Structure formats: structure tokens, C-alpha cells
Amino acid sequence: MTTSEQLFEKAKTLIPGGVNSPVRAFRAVGGSPVFIKSAKGPFLYDEDGKRYIELINSWGPMVLGHAFEPVEEAVREAIQHSFSFGAPTRKEVEMAELIVSIVPSVEKVRMVNSGTEATMAAIRLARGFTGRDKIIKFEGCYHGHGDSFLIAAGSGALTMGTPDSPGVTKATALDTLTAPYNDLQAVETLIDNNPNQIAALILEPVVGNMGCVLPEPGFLEGLRDLCTRHGVLLIFDEVMTGFRLAKGGAQERFGVTPDLTTMGKIIGGGMPVGAYGGRADIMNFVSPAGPVYQAGTLSGNPIAMSAGLAMLRHLNEHPEVYTRLEETGSKLAAGFKNGLDKVGLPYTINQIGSMFTMFMTDQPVTDFASAKTCDLPLFGRYFQAMLKRGVYLAPSQFESLFISTALTDELIDEVISANEDALREAL
Numbered sequence: 001m002t003t004s005e006q007l008f009e010k011a012k013t014l015i016p017g018g019v020n021s022p023v024r025a026f027r028a029v030g031g032s033p034v035f036i037k038s039a040k041g042p043f044l045y046d047e048d049g050k051r052y053i054e055l056i057n058s059w060g061p062m063v064l065g066h067a068f069e070p071v072e073e074a075v076r077e078a079i080q081h082s083f084s085f086g087a088p089t090r091k092e093v094e095m096a097e098l099i100v101s102i103v104p105s106v107e108k109v110r111m112v113n114s115g116t117e118a119t120m121a122a123i124r125l126a127r128g129f130t131g132r133d134k135i136i137k138f139e140g141c142y143h144g145h146g147d148s149f150l151i152a153a154g155s156g157a158l159t160m161g162t163p164d165s166p167g168v169t170k171a172t173a174l175d176t177l178t179a180p181y182n183d184l185q186a187v188e189t190l191i192d193n194n195p196n197q198i199a200a201l202i203l204e205p206v207v208g209n210m211g212c213v214l215p216e217p218g219f220l221e222g223l224r225d226l227c228t229r230h231g232v233l234l235i236f237d238e239v240m241t242g243f244r245l246a247k248g249g250a251q252e253r254f255g256v257t258p259d260l261t262t263m264g265k266i267i268g269g270g271m272p273v274g275a276y277g278g279r280a281d282i283m284n285f286v287s288p289a290g291p292v293y294q295a296g297t298l299s300g301n302p303i304a305m306s307a308g309l310a311m312l313r314h315l316n317e318h319p320e321v322y323t324r325l326e327e328t329g330s331k332l333a334a335g336f337k338n339g340l341d342k343v344g345l346p347y348t349i350n351q352i353g354s355m356f357t358m359f360m361t362d363q364p365v366t367d368f369a370s371a372k373t374c375d376l377p378l379f380g381r382y383f384q385a386m387l388k389r390g391v392y393l394a395p396s397q398f399e400s401l402f403i404s405t406a407l408t409d410e411l412i413d414e415v416i417s418a419n420e421d422a423l424r425e426a427l
């Protein structure tokens with residue numbers, strides 16, 4: 001037994017499923033999860049001392065690689081002044097100022113502790129601001145584990161939601177309507193069928209959570225237009241895409257302006273941080289400026305703000321980071337495509353900048369239905385073959401990879417070569 005396997009056995013007796021977040025348990029790919037001891041730059045090291053090339057980067061936050069020195073330094077400095085005050089600090093003002101200057105649509109912002117908190121607060125705010133109850137989300141998009149978001153599409157795109165998880169009440173589910181991603185017509189029909197009842201439409205402007213799925217040309221613009229015409233607030237969930245697809249996120253990259261934006265991951269430099277922000281007239285509805293309540297004992301925590309500030313300042317001052325992420329993403333995608341061709345597999349690769357998924361299907365993947373055509377057992381074998389070769393991928397077909405600037409050209413070549421070998425082994 002490896003040390004990871006021993007730890008997992010013990011963990012399962014103490015923690016539900018042995019993990020503190022489900023996907024870490026490797027259920028979708030089989031085998032036992034690797035327990036990580038440390039990480040530096042482009043590498044993870046497990047409890048048995050094995051090295052892995054990182055293609056997940058803590059599900060996004062470590063865009064500059066692990067233990068990035070300016071972030072470490074900022075945290076070291078901050079911990080000398082205690083860990084939490086529950087009172088306002090200069091750093092929160094600096095953080096808000098920086099976010100407002102970077103993210104095009106954000107005029108005011110509130111810090112929270114996770115992406116889940118950000119999305120939950122954003123829809124409460126949208127409901128409070130519009131006086132409407134219902135929201136629209138897309139099948140296959142993930143917005144954290146708030147009750148309103150754990151809703152599947154039911155039997156058809158236009159049906160009422162049914163809960164995905166026991167514990168989510170039917171009443172909650174009825175207020176969440178779902179549509180297939182990239183289907184403007186379905187959204188329009190939902191809005192028409194629920195006149196003056198939709199508070200907000202929330203989406204990942206580029207999806208990471210059914211694997212990487214891109215918005216088709218005109219989709220985001222079309223949603224913007226529909227929302228404006230019907231008084232529906234448009235919420236971009238940029239927890240994954242923010243500060244990654246461009247400095248100002250997907251909204252900068254695609255030139256579409258949401259009313260509210262939710263953020264997380266990179267914004268905390270690896271610490272537990274989220275944020276939501278947007279139009280000042282809407283944000284002024286948040287307590288204590290306005291009537292919509294939202295609070296947090298550790299919100300704006302000084303250590304987390306220090307890590308996030310160091311991260312965002314670096315990104316703000318180094319535009320070459322984004323050039324590098326584009327290059328790396330394109331190089332990896334081209335290398336994987338070449339590997340597929342050599343092995344004779346017609347599979348689909350979706351990539352944009354440093355987000356990337358190789359789908360084990362010959363169909364274009366544009367929504368959840370097409371993502372579900374993948375060969376999942378094959379993906380499981382491929383994942384294990386990559387892990388054996390020291391490449392750490394997301395342990396599910398329905399996830400995006402997140403590349404960091406720490407990945408050198410030599411390491412990209414190593415990953416590309418491992419990919420071809422792993423594909424052959426998995427077949």
C-alpha cells in the first residue's frame with residue numbers, strides 16, 4: 001500500500017468519502033486519490049515523494065504556479081500582524097480598488113470566502129433588486145453548492161427544475177429554470193413563459209464545469225440583449241475565467257458586459273476567497289448600504305487579502321503572463337491533437353487560452369448533452385495512465401484543465417509525449 005492509500009483508508013473512517021470535496025475522491029476515474037504533501041512551481045509532490053506535472057493548479061487559483069514567491073512573501077509579512085480582526089482594513093480598500101480597475105463591469109465589490117458564497121449572494125441580490133424570484137441557469141454549468149444551483153434540467157431543456165441532490169427542496173428547485181448552453185432560443189422561451197418573473201440569468205461565460213465549452217459566436221451578446229430587454233440581470237460567474245482568460249476575465253475577452261460578476265480562485269492567490277461585484281446601483285442594495293443581507297466573520301480576511309493582492313498586482317503589472325498562457329494553451333492543444341491523430345482517434349479538443357479539455361468523443365462539444373457522449377471508462381483508464389507517467393489531470397472528463405505560467409516548454413513536451421503513450425495504453 002502507498003502512503004496515499006493508507007491515508008485514504010483512514011480518511012474514509014473519519015471524513016465522508018475520505019475527502020472534503022467530492023471530486024477529490026477519484027470516483028469518476030477509479031483508483032485511490034493521491035495525497036499531496038507539497039507543491040512548487042509546476043510540480044506537485046505526493047506523500048510517497050512522487051512528482052507530478054500540474055495541469056489543475058488547485059482547480060484554477062495557482063495561475064502563476066505553486067508557492068509563487070511574491071504571494072508567499074505577502075503572506076509572510078501579513079501573519080506578523082495577527083490573522084483576523086473582523087474589522088475593516090486598508091488591504092480591503094486596496095483589493096476593491098484593484099478589482100474595480102481590472103474587471104470592466106465592476107463598480108463596487110464585496111469580498112466573501114468562496115465561489116459558492118459569491119454566487120449565492122449574487123442571486124439573493126438579484127432577487128432583492130428586481131423583486132423577482134426565478135433564475136435561469138444552464139445545464140452543465142456549476143455555480144457552487146448553493147441549493148438554487150443544484151438543479152438538473154429534467155427531461156427537457158424547458159422543463160421546470162428538479163433537485164439534483166436530496167436536501168434541496170422542490171420549492172427551491174421550482175425557482176431555478178434551466179436551458180442548454182449555447183441555446184439562445186431556449187432562454188428566450190423561458191423568459192417569454194415567465195414574464196416579469198426572472199430575476200437573473202447566471203452562466204459561466206466560458207464553461208469549465210462540463211469540461212471546457214466555449215460560447216458560440218453571438219451567444220453572450222444575445223444573452224446580454226435578451227436580459228436588457230426583459231429586465232433580467234445578467235450574472236457572469238467568472239470564478240474560473242476571471243483573471244485567467246484575460247486580466248479582466250471573459251467579459252474583457254469577449255467584450256460583453258454583465259450586470260454582476262462572481263469571482264473566486266485566482267482572486268485569493270490560493271487562499272479561500274470569493275467576491276461579487278457589478279453595477280453600483282445594484283451593489284448599493286447590499287447591506288449595510290441597502291436591504292439585502294449578506295455578511296461574513298472572516299470576509300476580507302487580512303491574510304487572504306494579502307495573498308490575493310500580491311497575485312492580482314502581479315497579473316496587473318505583467319501582461320506577458322497572458323501571452324504566455326495563450327502560447328502554452330495553444331501548444332498543448334496542438335500537441336494533444338497531434339497525439340490523437342497519430343493514435344488514430346477522432347476526439348474533440350476544446351481550448352481557449354489556459355483552459356483546455358480533451359473530450360473522448362468524435363462530436364463537437366457545445367453543451368452538456370454533447371459532453372455526455374464521451375467514453376467515460378476510456379477516460380478513466382487514460383487518466384490513470386497519465387497519473388502513472390507523472391501528469392496530474394482533473395480526475396473527471398467533465399472538468400477543464402488549468403495551465404499555469406510555471407509550465408516550461410520542456411514540461412509541455414513531456415506532457416504531450418505522455419499523452420500519446422497514455423492514449424495507446426488506455427485503448
Ligand code: PMP
Binds near residue numbers: 115116144145238240
Ligand atoms: N462557480 C464556478 C464557475 C466554479 O467553477 C466554482 C468551483 N469550481 C464555483 C462557482 C464554486 O466555488 P467554490 O468551490 O470556491 O465554492
